[in-house]
Amino acid sequence: xxxxxxxxxxxxxxxxxxxxxxxxxxxxxxxxxxxxxxxxxxxxxxxxxxxxxxxxxxxxxxxxxxxxxxxxxxxxxxxxxxxxxxxxxxxxxxxxxxxxxxxxxxxxxxxxxxxxxxxxxxxxxxxxxxxxxxxxxxxxxxxxxxxxxxxxxxxxxxxxxxxxxxxxxxxxxxxxxxxxxxxxxxxxxxxxxxxxxxxx
Amino acid sequence: xxxxxxxxxxxxxxxxxxxxxxxxxxxxxxxxxxxxxxxxxxxxxxxxxxxxxxxxxxxxxxxxxxxxxxxxxxxxxxxxxxxxxxxxxxxxxxxxxxxxxxxxxxxxxxxxxxxxxxxxxxxxxxxxxxxxxxxxxxxxxx
Numbered sequence: 001x002x003x004x005x006x007x008x009x010x011x012x013x014x015x016x017x018x019x020x021x022x023x024x025x026x027x028x029x030x031x032x033x034x035x036x037x038x039x040x041x042x043x044x045x046x047x048x049x050x051x052x053x054x055x056x057x058x059x060x061x062x063x064x065x066x067x068x069x070x071x072x073x074x075x076x077x078x079x080x081x082x083x084x085x086x087x088x089x090x091x092x093x094x095x096x097x098x099x100x101x102x103x104x105x106x107x108x109x110x111x112x113x114x115x116x117x118x119x120x121x122x123x124x125x126x127x128x129x130x131x132x133x134x135x136x137x138x139x140x141x142x143x144x145x146x147x148x149x150x151x152x153x154x155x156x157x158x159x160x161x162x163x164x165x166x167x168x169x170x171x172x173x174x175x176x177x178x179x180x181x182x183x184x185x186x187x188x189x190x191x192x193x194x195x196x197x198x199x200x
Numbered sequence: 201x202x203x204x205x206x207x208x209x210x211x212x213x214x215x216x217x218x219x220x221x222x223x224x225x226x227x228x229x230x231x232x233x234x235x236x237x238x239x240x241x242x243x244x245x246x247x248x249x250x251x252x253x254x255x256x257x258x259x260x261x262x263x264x265x266x267x268x269x270x271x272x273x274x275x276x277x278x279x280x281x282x283x284x285x286x287x288x289x290x291x292x293x294x295x296x297x298x299x300x301x302x303x304x305x306x307x308x309x310x311x312x313x314x315x316x317x318x319x320x321x322x323x324x325x326x327x328x329x330x331x332x333x334x335x336x337x338x339x340x341x342x
Contacts, residue, residue, distance in 0.1 A: 143207035145301015146313060147254075161209020161335075168335040176334075185337055196337045 002129050003136045004171040005182070006164070012180030014051060017085055017138045022060050024134040025083040032084045032132075033062045034074065036091040051087075068095045071124030075131045082132040089121075089139035089167075093159055096121060098152070108155050118159060122166060137167060141176075201283055202292045203327040205253075205320060211336040212294050213251055220247060220292065232256050237275075240282040246289050253295030253323070257316045261308065268311070272319045276326050293327070295320055 003020060007013035025031050033055060035048065055062045067074055071092065078084055086092075096117045097108050107113040129135045143161055148154040168174050174186035186196045206212050217223055224231070228245030230238055232252035236259070250256075256275070260268050283289045299317045304310050324330045330342035 141207075143209055144297060144299075146298050146304050146309065147208065147296075158209050161207075161211075164335040165209075165211045165214075168337060174335075174337070185334065 001134045001173075002125075002167070002171045003134065003173045003175075004139070004164075004167050005136065005175045005177060006139045006141055007177035008141050011177045013138055013177040014087055015054070015180070016175070016177050016182050017087060017136050018055060018058065021083050021085045021134070021136055022058065024136075025060070026081065029081040029083065029133070030079065031060055031062045032078060032082055033064045034067050034071075034084060034086045035064060036068055036086065036088060036095065038068045038091075038095060068092070069099065071121065072127050075127050078128070078132045080131070080133065083134045083136070084128060084132045085136045085138070086128070087138040089137055089163065090142065090160065093117075093121065093163065094156065097156060097159060106152075109151060114155060114159060118162065121163060125167065137171075139164065139167075201279060201323075201327045202290065202329045202331075203295065203320075203323045204292065204331050204333060205295045205297050205324075206333040207300070208296050208298075210333050212296070212333045215331075215333045215336065215338055216249060216251075216292055216294060220249070220290075222247065222249060224251075240278050243282060243291075246286075247292070248290070249292045249294065251294040253293055253319070254298055254312075254316050257319050258312050261312045261315050268315045269318050269322070272315070273322055276322060280326060293323060295323070 001024075005013050005017045005020070021031055035051075037048065052064065055064075065074060065077065069092065071086075097114070099105075100107065108117075125135070125137065139160070143157055148157055168186065171186065172188070173184075175182040176185050177183070186194070189195050204212050204216055213224065222229060226245075228243070228247055229249045230251065232250060232255040237250065237256045257268075257272065260271050264271055279291050279293075283291050295316075297320070298313055299320075304313060324342060327342065329340070332339045332341055
């Protein structure tokens with residue numbers, strides 16, 4: 001099962017995602033947390049430790065994986081009945097798309113490279129989803145502002161938009177979190193029929 | 201008139217193509233990123249799609265220091281008249297919402313953003329049907 005959760009920064013999407021993961025995890029199965037940010041950045045270190053403390057306080061035991069890129073490498077780590085929370089897609093995309101920027105490489109300018117990155121991420125998600133019982137993906141809303149005027153930002157937004165569209169299509173449940181409250185965008189009614197924002 | 205809006209890269213045009221069995225290459229589909237907004241006498245098909253409303257706003261803002269909202273309201277009026285002139289005509293407007301980010305630094309961009317917001321309100325008011333597309337999922341708000 002694939003669950004997709006998006007929201008703005010500080011919207012409470014991570015907390016909701018963690019709650020969902022705990023809800024879906026059955027006794028005897030494992031909870032996995034896949035962190036995607038590059039540990040190297042000092043700014044992120046504090047947020048990482050805060051999120052980690054929150055998870056410890058929750059009373060459930062999480063296994064944390066640091067995976068800033070190459071999602072598919074993780075597949076072997078999970079068992080069929082496990083619940084996996086990926087937080088968040090935004091960092092993964094930025095790490096994959098801008099890989100090598102420190103060496104002045106700007107591969108993201110090439111359509112061919114962007115296509116490869118897109119496929120790589122979608123394949124990684126598919127593999128993870130097949131490998132566990134529930135995969136929860138958390139992502140950010142980064143599209144509601146003014147058009148980007150530098151190519152890096154433009155291609156990043158384009159890639160995020162296309163990924164979100166694809167993931168929403170494949171996901172069983174989709175939530176948008178606003179002010180800590182989840183809004184159901186896609187899911188199932190009591191009879192098990194698929195419904196979207198216009199019908200729920 | 202049918203107004204379709206939402207954030208950038210949310211699949212708005214894709215949704216319109218699916219809903220109207222239309223294609224970007226068809227006659228009557230105008231991409232305002234590539235060409236100027238045509239006048240209604242250039243509409244030759246019963247289904248006309250104008251993609252990139254925010255580009256029309258940008259141009260109007262660049263060309264007019266004042267009265268931008270009124271210029272755009274006249275446009276709306278002409279579109280409504282075109283539609284009601286002949287039964288079965290349908291105009292679909294696609295506009296990217298650019299109003300939910302940080303305030304732009306440049307004065308002209310702030311005006312572009314403001315006028316887009318007002319114009320989109322006027323458009324929604326005039327339209328018979330309004331949809332917001334969110335990553336391919338539609339929400340009917342009118």
